[in-house]
Amino acid sequence: MRITQGAFSFLPDLTDEQIAGQVQYCIDNGWAVNIEFTDDPHPRNTYWEMWGLPMFDVKDAAGVMFELNECRKAHAGRHYIRVSAFDATHTWESVRLSFIVDRPENEPGFALERQEIDGRRIHYRTTAYATVKPEGARY
Amino acid sequence: MDAMTDDLKRADDAIDFRAEFANSGVADVFDELERDLVGLAPVKKRLKEIAALLLVDRARARFGLSAVSPTLHMSFTGNPGTGKTTVALRMAEILHRLGYVRKGHLVTVTRDDLVGQYIGHTAPKTKEVLKKAMGGVLFIDEAYYLYRPENERDYGQEAIEILLQVMENQRDDLVVILAGYGERMERFFQANPGFRSRVAHHIDFPDYSAEELSQIGERILAGMNYRLSETAADAFERYIELRKAQPHFANGRSIRNALDRARLRQANRLFNSERPVTADDLETIEADDILASRVFSGGIDSYPPQQKEPNG
Incomplete structure (x- = not known):
């Protein structure tokens, strides 16, 4: 099951050129671009591991693509990698754009579990099949 | 440019290089270069050649001829104060205008910015700098310090390897300019043959003649709204002759420093003068301000001041 999180996730995977274009847009707006990765695809897993530091002083997308390729070397195929852009201007101070750039080849998806409690009430719970295994060995 | 790509398919189409040159905005940069930088004829000539090559490549691309993006990494060699950094800054602008x-x-770095202090520190540091410079020009001042043959465990070698790799693989993203004094750069290139083959343009910056130096002095002063009185101009010419013959002469930089010290003396003179000061006084540097320099009494006019007599 294809994970859809962040922008562009219903589109086909972005090519490197398209990623660089989006990154350049973020840089031109003065946002700091970050590269993050995780192997826990749960939608409520908000805080991913950061790859290096936020790139505050990179002026060209090529710098970010360089880091992204480094990150891919280490994690591609086994982790989700996303690019996020942080806007530090006063009153924004939050992430303005975030999109997945790399995903595991095989995404098993989620299990929906139902739990009966307090008589007939039902609790629903989603678990990613991947997270059954320990971190680092999931994909 | 993209809009015009479709128009130029036929072989009998022609491109007017003069118009092209003017449109690219490079002409303006060269005019500025000519105006702002005294002398340096071989350097200017070389820059024009590079600009011409890039323009021709652009024209070839429009006709659909293959245009391999040229290697533009450069090395600037020359004595201190010959304008290497200034030209590097212009280079960044020229390359930008040519697309x-x-x-x-321009990101200016020295050994300190590239080489780390412990194992595993160098690679991230160098990569950080390279990332910052991407899309622009990386200027490595005194590049020969990167290589220290006397210490085989020096981390400089690691920085050099990463640099070489990026210079080769990401030619489109980044132009590297190495700068340094001629002789030591030569030794650096001999020890690192990889660098020599990846650096396409070796540009040598000649020393300035006395006449050029005094022109530089005038421009520096004009830029700060100062001028030399007639006698001061004579004194300054003599100063240049004397200073040129002394050790540690750093061309343009020495001139700037000498003028800064002359301004200091002028300020002091005005401050201590009895009569009220006019705008003209504030603007003019007199012969005395220049003649007070240690150079005229056989000393070297540089910081730190050399103590002639021991204290006490």
């Missing part, structure tokens, strides 16, 4: 680099910013 060869996307952003046209």
Whole structure:
């Protein structure tokens, strides 16, 4: 099951050129671009591991693509990698754009579990099949 | 440029290089270069050649001829104060206007910015700098310090390897300019043959003649709204002759420093003068301000001041 999180996730995977274009847009707006990765695809897993530091002083997308390729070397195929852009201007101070750039080849998806409690009430719970295994060995 | 790509398919189409040159905005940069930089004829000539090559490549691309993006990494050699950094800054702008680099910013670094202090520190540090410079020009001042043959465990070698790799693989993203004094750069290139083959343009910056130096002095002063009185101009010419013959002469930089010290003396003179000061006084540097220099009494006019007599 294809994970859809962040922008562009219903589109086909972005090519490197398209990623660089989006990154350049973020840089031109003065946002700091970050590269993050995780192997826990749960939608409520908000805080991913950061790859290096936020790139505050990179002026060209090529710098970010360089880091992204480094990150891919280490994690591609086994982790989700996303690019996020942080806007530090006063009153924004939050992430303005975030999109997945790399995903595991095989995404098993989620299990929906139902739990009966307090008589007939039902609790629903989603678990990613991947997270059954320990971190680092999931994909 | 993209809009015109479709128009130029036929072989009998022609491109007017003069118009092209003017339109690219490079002409303006060269005019500025000519105006702002005294002398340096071989350097200017070389820059024009590079600009011509890039323009021709652009024209070839429009006709659909293959245009391999040229290697533009450069090495600037020359004595101190011959304008290497200034030209590097212009280079970034020229390359930007020609569309060869996307952003046209200049990142100036020295060994300290590239080489780390412990194992595993160098690679991230060098990569950080390279990332910052991408889309622009990386200017490595005194590049020969990167290589220290006397210490085989020096981390400089690691920085050099990463640099070489990026210079080769990401030619489109980044232009590297190495700068340093001629002789030591030569030794550096001999020890690192990889560098020599990846650096396409070796540009040598000649020393300035006395006449050029005094022109530089005038421009520096004009830029700060100062001028030399007639006697001061004579004194300054003599100063240049004397200073040129002394050790540690750093061309343009020495001139700037000498003028800064002359301004200091002028300020002091005005401050201590009895009569009220006019705008003209504030603007003019007199012969005395220049003649007070240690150079005229056989000393070297540089910081730190050399103590002639021991204290006490």
